[in-house]
Amino acid sequence: MENDLTNYLELGRKVLLEYNISPQNLQTIQSKGLKTLWKFTYKGTTLCLKRLKHSFEEALFSVNAQIYILNNGGNVPKIYPNSKGNSITQYNGQLFVLYSWIHGRDMNLENPKDLALALQALSKFHIDSIGYEPPIDAKISSKLGNWPNQYESMKNRMLKLKELCSQTPNNPSYFGYVNQIDPIIEICNETINLINNSPYRSLCSIDQKESCLCHQDFGTGNVMLSKEGATVIDLDGVTYDLKVKDLRKIIGKRMMKFNDYSIKNIEDILKYYETNTTLTPEQKKVLKIDLMFPHWFFGLVKTLHKNPKPIGSDKISATSKFEQNKFSILRRWL
The missing domain is CATH 3.90.1200.10 (Aminoglycoside phosphotransferase (APH), C-terminal lobe)
Structure with missing residues (x-):
């Protein structure tokens, strides 16, 4: 378990180099199959790195949809491009996206x-x-x-x-x-x-x-x-x-x-x-x-x-x- 955690953190750091980011307080907050989430701080801003489980062509559809909705005034997390200007980062055959972190709480739809x-x-x-x-x-x-x-x-x-x-x-x-x-x-x-x-x-x-x-x-x-x-x-x-x-x-x-x-x-x-x-x-x-x-x-x-x-x-x-x-x-x- 400890080795898995170390490996996830190392992977997160390597991917973030594609953004020219050296993260602070990097944490793995979810790892379910291929889908993985990291939370970290960079220059006082909290961000979220996500490993996707979809194909590149599928990710192109959903990631660009999110960018469109945000630019259209929608309340969705911002997506940050990597150092090459791409919204989706390909690393070792895997896909990653960097999002703004939402400071808030889960909404309970039973309330x-x-x-x-x-x-x-x-x-x-x-x-x-x-x-x-x-x-x-x-x-x-x-x-x-x-x-x-x-x-x-x-x-x-x-x-x-x-x-x-x-x-x-x-x-x-x-x-x-x-x-x-x-x-x-x-x-x-x-x-x-x-x-x-x-x-x-x-x-x-x-x-x-x-x-x-x-x-x-x-x-x-x-x-x-x-x-x-x-x-x-x-x-x-x-x-x-x-x-x-x-x-x-x-x-x-x-x-x-x-x-x-x-x-x-x-x-x-x-x-x-x-x-x-x-x-x-x-x-x-x-x-x-x-x-x-x-x-x-x-x-x-x-x-x-x-x-x-x-x-x-x-x-x-x-x-x-x-x-x-x-x-x-x-x-x-x-």
């Missing part, structure tokens, strides 16, 4: 005041991202227009999993899955029909530069509160998509965590978000449909057949019940 501020920050983030055009060599990340195909793909994977699990009925997890999957597939079919007969296609019939960027992992840990306000961090996964995709994930997580199906609470979340921008009836319609799809059940079981650690049949049953209750209540919304 109503933090939730309101965070949703206002998210809507501003979406607005400030519109107009982004990535570099020519970047690998573009876009999910515009892909929802129906994604729904079909998830449904088909769950049907295939049903076939596999049926072959081993003595396995409690597999038996529990087979017992719960049929109503989930019914929800999939109804939701696919709804999205195919919704305004979704017309909402996606825009140029990419007219679309916002979705964060895809917005929540506690990725939005900080400082004296400058709420700052959105960790933009590695940004993608072109409808802005309601980020909202669906936030709303769905809260529904799941608190077993809360209140339409009023959903509308309160939308009210906070709409402080900076307005959602059209068409956007709310596709948000409702995306919330109805059994994303959380799929997320639980998608590796069931490959996962060496069994998933309890009680958990499978509870998640299935959550999806069915959610679907039933959301049908009455809007």
Whole structure:
């Protein structure tokens, strides 16, 4: 462990030479697989060095998106170029980016005041991202227009999993899955029909530069509160998509965590978000449909057949019940 820490610190120092920086108080604050974070001080300023886990072409897309959002008035960390003027540093086949350090605290989206501020920050983030055009060599990340195909793909994977699990009925997890999957597939079919007969296609019939960027992992840990306000961090996964995709994930997580199906609470979340921008009836319609799809059940079981650690049949049953209750209540919304 001590040798690993020493090696990380040495790597950080070597990479920072590419910036002509000799750091003070260098610390490794996160090392999870390839993704690594270092914190240090330079000339009285606290900075953050990050090792990315993406390809160079993928990093070109997300890093330049962050620079665009910042230059457009967005509340995201500043990115510092290296001594050659490049925003991404390549060292020994690995990629690194240098950011400003955000002095503040994690916002807790379970706290109503933090939730309101965070949703206002998210809507501003979406607005400030519109107009982004990535570099020519970047690998573009876009999910515009892909929802129906994604729904079909998830449904088909769950049907295939049903076939596999049926072959081993003595396995409690597999038996529990087979017992719960049929109503989930019914929800999939109804939701696919709804999205195919919704305004979704017309909402996606825009140029990419007219679309916002979705964060895809917005929540506690990725939005900080400082004296400058709420700052959105960790933009590695940004993608072109409808802005309601980020909202669906936030709303769905809260529904799941608190077993809360209140339409009023959903509308309160939308009210906070709409402080900076307005959602059209068409956007709310596709948000409702995306919330109805059994994303959380799929997320639980998608590796069931490959996962060496069994998933309890009680958990499978509870998640299935959550999806069915959610679907039933959301049908009455809007």
